Amino acid sequence: MPPKSLMVENFICKSCLSALRKRTPAAQWAIRHSSSQSSQATTSTPSSRLSHEKDAERRKTLEALGLLKKSKDGKVSVNYFEQGTGGRLRRLQGEDEFGQSLMDPDGEAENRLKQLEEELEQATQFTKIVEDMWGKEGAEKLRKRVALQDTHRDESSIKPTVLLPNEAWPRPQDRLHIFQLNNMIRTIGWKVNYGSVNAKRINGLWKYYFAARKALSKKWELVHADIWDLLWQILAADSEHNPNRMSHVHILAKDMEEAGVVLRHDQQLLAIESIFVSVSKEEAITAHRKLVTTLGADPEAFVDFWQLGLRMYCLIGELARAERIANILIDSPYDKDPRFLLPFIRLCTENPATVEKGFELYQRLRSALGDSITINDYDLVISYFLTSNETEYAFNIFVEMMTSNTVNVHGSFKIPASVASPFFYGKWLKRLIAAGDLRGAYDVLLYMKSRGVRPQAIVVNGLIGAWLRTGMAENIRKAEEVAWAMINSRLQFIVIRKDMHSLANWVRLRPFGEGWPTANLETFSLLAENYKDRGMHNKMEELWGAIREAEIDPDSFMLNQLIFSYLKDGQGKLVASISRDLIAKYQIEPDSWTFLALWQALPINRLVQIPPGQLPQEVLRTRSLFADLVKSAHIFTTTGLDVQVARYVLHSFRKLEDKFGLLLAYRALRHIFHFNPPDIVVLELHVGSMDLEKTGKGKNGHRLMHTGNQIEGHLRRRHGELIASGQISPEDDLPEEVKREELSNFLDTFLENQVYMFETEDTEQCLVQAAMEMGFHGGVPRFKATPEIGE
Known part of the structure; x- marks a missing residue:
């Protein structure tokens, strides 16, 4: 049927x-x-x-x-x-x-077959276009990229993306641009579904859209509304991945208007803002005025429209118009965030005649926010007043912030003791320094002193250090002025203390001056490091004269800055005597930096060539310095010896061709300081150079390659021996700690061979003599050639 x-x-x-x-x-x-x-x-x-x-x-x-x-x-x-x-x-x-x-x-089979034939013919033509422009290799790369994107795309979970018709543009160049834009739209559409559009994708979309704009302008009607929505969604996104957002919005909005697309309220406002930022402030304000009767009266766009106008007028300094718009927003019945007043408050603080109005607006803002006001809100308003040198208003707001609005000092002549204290001001200074507002912090310091409050030295030192770290000439000048003012305050204190001994007990002397705190060791250290880095040795010597007059004992950090300054000034020959005298006078305990400066100051490391007649003397000097290092071994029990110090120690003996001293120094570093040299130091000592890059390019490049092969062969042999002995399994690599130990053994064997290569009757006697001169009173250090794992 x-x-x-x-x-x-x-x-x-x-x-x-x-x-x-x-x-x-x-x-x-x-x-x-x-x-x-x-x-x-x-x-x-x-x-x-x-x-x-x-x-x-x-x-x-x-x-x-x-x-x-x-x-x-x-x-x-x-x-x-x-x-x-x-x-x-x-x-x-x-x-x-x-x-x-x-x-x-x-x-329909025949019709579908014809359609497939037409698509195949279009693909063939497009391939020819790409090959003509980029060659066969470029066309192949493009095919692979498209294929890769297609394989990663899950068509079942992706919303279909509307594309531009490729055949609508007769010019090959236009078709290529449309194809590239379609490909990027397809990719972006897939990425949007998963929320993973990064800066590279946004820049790529803008690149291909901008390239296709000329072709699209001829046929705007072919651009579907979904394409405009996608372009706006990506290019107008307020994200850290879209730094060129405003320029993108300006061009895109202009194209959409030419295409006859009706912009939404938020799109129109963002387009005006983009004109203000990217093109012309006057043009943006004119465009804003034209929409007063439309968006300005629309309940849905009212708040956003007038807030945009308020921000623009505040930025160009139009106080009267900004005030009118602020009053419109204040009187409006619509819900709004009271923080819209912030730009207007900033504008008011810039003029002394309106700064009081700015403070009143802040109070109005604080009342409107109530308990929802945040620390960031306070900090922002405080920064407005500090930038305008209105420190007193800023201080009043800070007091309200710190006391939860329970203490009001605005207009008061007498400030409570809990507020007018160095500790309270110190909190404010620390916040400003941490936020990077160094100018505001300096203004607060001056305000403190004008109120008769002496700041704490630790807080002022923090500001000095922050100034010096910026590296800006103006900040460095301020840092030096304040630091030397603190030093003068310390010197004045020392003079008063001495004079007090010759006066009656009831007589009291008070310091005079600008009210800066007295300098401490940290103040001197900050200046010393800066003078050393800048190579200002004359200033360094002046600073050391001041620290002696201030009767402050230097520490190892100050000592290091001084001897490195001498070394940098080309006076390395004085480093050893100065460091020895200061260490003895102030009982300073040297550290790795101290010994690094001492080893760098040796003539063998400073001079190009040592006269042959002075070599025995330099060998003895170097061995004596190593003996000092051995005496200070207890300093490095926790931190260990710095690699650069050990490197200079070993290369100093190598340059002097003191094979006995080199072997003993290396073994002492291993057994006393628990130092295992990294592979780069092993290569340097084996090749005989501190610049492997230069050696590799020179005539001795084959030596570097030969040494590398020797080290690899030694490690492979030891790896096989450990496998054969059953200590490690065949599939395991050589453990890292065993590898370091084997490298150390390899270098020890090499240095020992250098000593015993031409063994004579007095070889052992020379080793004993060197050991005595280098501080090894217990005998010559030995070592075990192939230690077991775990030893």
Whole structure:
């Protein structure tokens, strides 16, 4: 019977159609031909018998429907019908037409084939365009990139992206730009779904859109609304990944207006802001005025519209107009964040005539915010007043912030003692220094002194250090002025203390001056480090004279700054004597930096060449310095010896060709200071150079390569020995600690071979002599060639 639904086009019952689809080619062929041919089918198996029975039953069904007739010659003929979309039945010519109808019910196969051919032809043409512009390699890279993006795209979870029609632009260059833009839109559309649009994607989208603008301007009507929405969503996003946001918005909004797109309220306001930032302030204000009767009266856009106008007028300094807009917002019934007053407060603080109004607006803001006011709000308003040199207003706000608005000192002549204290001001100074507001911190210092409050030295030192770290000439000048004012205050204190000994007990002397705190060791250290870094040795000597007069004992840091200053000034020959005298006088304990300066100050490390007659004296000097280092070994028990110090120690002996001293120094560094040299130091000592890069480019480059091969061979051999002994498994690499130890053993063997290469009768005697001169009173250090793992 015919189906009830018109959606089925072939007028054959479901059971017959199912059987036709499931039948094997042989069975289909049998049912389409005579019954005699069908009877020839084999019936030897159960499956064939079952198939024959189904065919017979199906023929009965077709006969009952009038669809199966027998011809005169006994052959079976089947009539095929097709139901069209209008419900009419059409008889098919035969089984060939029935097969075509069955495979292509809609008759669209030919049209789809033509469409595929056209797309293939377009792809071929585009490939030729790309090859003409970028060559075959460029075209291949583009195909791979597109294929890679397609493989990573999950089409089932991505919202379909509307693209520009590629065939609408006849010029090859335009088609290329449209293709690139489509590809980026497709990629961005996929990224947006997962929220992972970074700066690279945003810049790429802008790059391809800007390249395609010329072509798009000819046919704006082809740009779908979804494309404009996507472009705006990405290019107008307020994100750290979009630093060129305003310039993007300005051009995009202009293109959308040319295309006839109606901008939303928020888009119009952002477009005006982009004009103000990127193009012209006057043009933006004019555009804003034109929308007063529309957006300015729209309840949905009212607050945003007038807040934008307030910000623009405040930035250009139009106080009267800004005040009118502020009053409009204040009087409006719409919900708004009271922080819209912040730009207007800043504008008021810039003029002494309106600074009081700015403070009143702050109080109004504080009242409106209530408990929701934050520390950042206070800091922002305080910075406005400090920038305008209105420190007293800033102090009043800081007091309210620190006391939760329980103490009001505005207009008061007498300030509570809890507020007028160095400790309270110190909190403010620390906040300003930490925030980087050094100018504001300096103004607070001056304000403190004007109120008769002497700041703490530790806080002023913090400001001096912050000034010096900026490296700016003006800040360095201020730092020196304040630091030397503190030094003078200390010197004045020393003079008063001495004079007090010769006066009666009831007589008291008070310091006079600008009220700066007295300098301490930190103040001197800050200046010393700065003078050393800047190479101002004359200032350094003046500073050391002042620290002696101030009767402040220097520490190792101050000592290091002084001797490095001498070294930097080309007076390295004085370093040893100065450091020795100061260490003895002030009982200073040297550190790694002290010994680094002493080893760098040796003539062998300062001079290009040592006269041959002075070599024995320099060898003795170097051994004596190493003996001093051994005496100070307890200093390095916790921190360890610095690698650079050990490096200069070893290379000093190498340059002097003191093979005995070099071997003993190396073994002492290992056993006394627990120093294992890094691979770079092993290479340097083996090759005999402190500049491996220069050595590798010179004539001795082969030595560097040969040494590297020797080290690798030694490590491979030891690795095999440890595997053979069962200490590590074959699949494990050489442990890092074992590798360091083996490198140390390799260098020790090399240095020992250098000593015993030309062994004479007095070799052992020379070693003993060197050991005594280097401070090894217990004998010559030895070492074990191949220590076991874990030792």
